Amino acid sequence: MLLTQALFYFFAVLAVVSAILVITRRNAVHSAIFLIQALLAIAGIFLQLQAEFLAAVQVILYVGGIMVLFLFVIMLVNLDIAVRQVQFNRQWLLAIVTALVVAAEVGYGLYRGKEAFQFPAASPDILQPNAQRVGLALFQNYMLPFEIASILLLVAMIGAVVMAKRRL
Amino acid sequence: MIPTSNYLMLSAVLFTIGVIGVLTRRNIVIILMSIELILNAVNINLVVFSRQLGSVAGQVFAIFIITDAAAEVVVGLGILIALFRNRETVNADEIDLLKW
């Protein structure tokens, strides 16, 4: 019990701190590294919630794919000049205030609906074996979205190629 | 057992941080990263409730979201590269052709 809580708080704090650092760094590479850190923390959260498959997917796809892509692009887009420029736009104060107010509202909402979140404790074995369950669901009940997602990826691939070509 | 609300709070905080990042930063790359944060916050939410309610749909949906995020980042970065080639800038507020 204590371990669980400690792990939770560890991953949570890590995620939040990394996130804050992501949005405040001057250097984009730094932000990317911190984002990787945040994503890994979130993968840990997933593990804690017994969603192993998802955690694996998170690490492989998100960190190994997407963040690598990010880093490649940061490298292509020469950001030396951007490093010296102003980092925050002119509406930063208003944006922070608005976002915080929204957060407050969400918190208040959560507080108000406390009772709705009183679920009976879930058994730890729910949704086990996770990979099989997810796989079965993916290929039986959610076959259509699966196919659509693959088409989406195809389209995205074509789009990326076209967009990044030097000469059309 | 960690109460669900904790996870939800975490998700909310990450979401907020992501939103602040989108609204505040000039650098488009950072903006895209902030969007990833937002998506991940949503993912946390989904997984929590999938565990809570015993339905694998939540996780399946989270996979789809990750897939979708991948596609989106790919295209987005492609646009960024094209934009950079034309404008020599990656600052969002310098791209305002649709200005009145």
Next chain:
Amino acid sequence: MNPLPFFIDKLWLIPLFPAATALLMLLSGRWLQNRLISLLCCGSVFLSFLFSVGAFWQLLSLPGERIAEKILFDWIPAGSFLTSSGHLSSFTAQWGFLLDPLSAVMILVVSGVGFIIHVYSIGYMGHEGGYYRFFGFLNLFMFSMLTLVLANNIVLMFVGWEGVGLCSYLLIGFYFLRRSAADAGKKAFIVNRIGDSGFLLGIFLIATTLGTINFRQIPLALEEMHFSVGAPVITAITLLLFVGAIGKSAQLPLYVWLPDAMEGPTPVSALIHAATMVTAGVYMVARNHALYSLAPTTMHVVAVVGALTAVYAASMGLVQNDIKRVLAYSTISQLGYMFLACGVGAFAAGIFHLSTHAYFKALLFLGSGSVIHALGGEQDIRKMGGLWKKIPVTAKTFLVAALAIAGIPGLSGFFSKDEILWQSFAGPLGNRALWAIGVLTAGMTGFYMFRLVFKTFFGQPRYSHEVDHHIHESPRSMTIPLVILAFLSVAGGWVGIPAVLGGSNRFEHFLQPVFGRRADVVLAVNMHAHTQEIQLMIFSVLVAVLGIFLAYYFYLRRTDAPEKLVARFSAGYRLLYRKYYVDEVYDVLFVNRFKDAGTALAAFDLGVIDGWGVDGSSWLTRFTASRSMWTDNWIVDGAVRAFGFFVRLLSYPVRMIQAGFVQGYALSIVLGVLLLLGYYLLR
């Protein structure tokens, strides 16, 4: 109702034959051969002549009154109206023809002499351009003249009157490319028109006073309304009609067109300005003798005008050098004689002289045409001479006509002229002074005629060598008419040999039913003064012979005498030669005044109408258009622009929302979420 004898029934064909060929020439003459044109046009006039002879013959054998009317159709109905004396009348101007001794004489003279001249024209105009046009106009003239003399009412007569005036204009200006010819045609028509205005007023006055315009009914109306001799309205009518006659028959003061009319081809001068058209005035007066008999004042005016014109024109004929001009003045002078006759009441004598004059004057003109033709176009008698042997037929016939016009006994002119002189001396309206003027004129006539003869045919030739080679007698188509007319000039007077010389004066008797009582009175006078008549006859013959002798003296004996005389009386000579400067006076008094009026009107038209009107309205349009444009630009467009301005004004703040700044849009999304959440949470 007895059916009319054939020729009288077909009276209307007499004017119609030439009308038909005139129309044919108008429509298709351009494409016809000259020979065909000659055949058709002369043939139609010949038919008219034949029908005239036939009608005359049948008129003679009519039982009872020698008068017949043939009405084709009712032409203009006048509707009912009140005459000036309060009668309710209505009349109809008919297309109707009247045949009585007077019109019978006229149609014989007109169609006969007309036919002869048509035949002459075949030779004379053979080489001219516009052959079909000439014959077309000539036939149109025949139609108009025949209508004039055959008309049974004064309106139809006026139709013919105008028609002959038109043809005169067309034929005088036949060579229209020549400026002088065109001007002469215009002058003729315009001067004629002045007379016509009087004629028209006379017609209107007849209609409103008598309620009728028919020649048979006018005497009846006069009797019915009991007009006394010398009634002012009748005097007015007759004077107005006479004004028309003055214009048409070239009397003082409207004679000025006739000398200029010699610009036309010679056959035209012969037919229109000698034999027929100019005599229409005399015919018209004779036809209305019933009216004239009731207006002694007018009769006096007619006689005086006639006499004065006769001597006036003869004086100018003494000094003219163009062969046709001399003949023109001679015509005016002889017309004066005819009016003198009518003015003293001797209408029959006037008509008699009309017919004899037609023969010898036509012959004189045609002969002069032959001379001109022989000399290749020369018309100046100063450049002629010695032609007697060269063109014998022309010369001999010309001499016959000259003798006739001078009044040598035995020839036609003697009988007719003498009758006039006797009536003006001894007739009830006669006047010794008028007789004296007539005798003086006869002397002058003899002089100028034989001056012409001697200078043209006798003496030393004064023409050039080239002309000499050219001289030849005219072709048969021209000489045969000359011979026929010469025969008529001699024998044409034998129908009017007066009782005093043993004849029966058949002419006068023939016309008695027309002129009625006057003839009776004259006959009564005749009975009592035979010796006087013979004495006067001898006297006038002597005067004529004196004139001829003087001409012989001046032009064949002492040929230098004329120049000496001219040198002594140079002012007088100039006055005569320049035709008393009448044309110049008319120019200053009338012609230029009308031209000035025209100029003034033109100035008005250009300045006021074109200037204010046309230019003004264009200015007005442009001005209105410019104001309109201003309104459109500033007011209408202004409203539109103002509208646009306000829209922009309002849109300004709204526009600022779109900053092109994507994160701004994102912020607004978050803001929306905030508001929504807030709304739901605070509910």
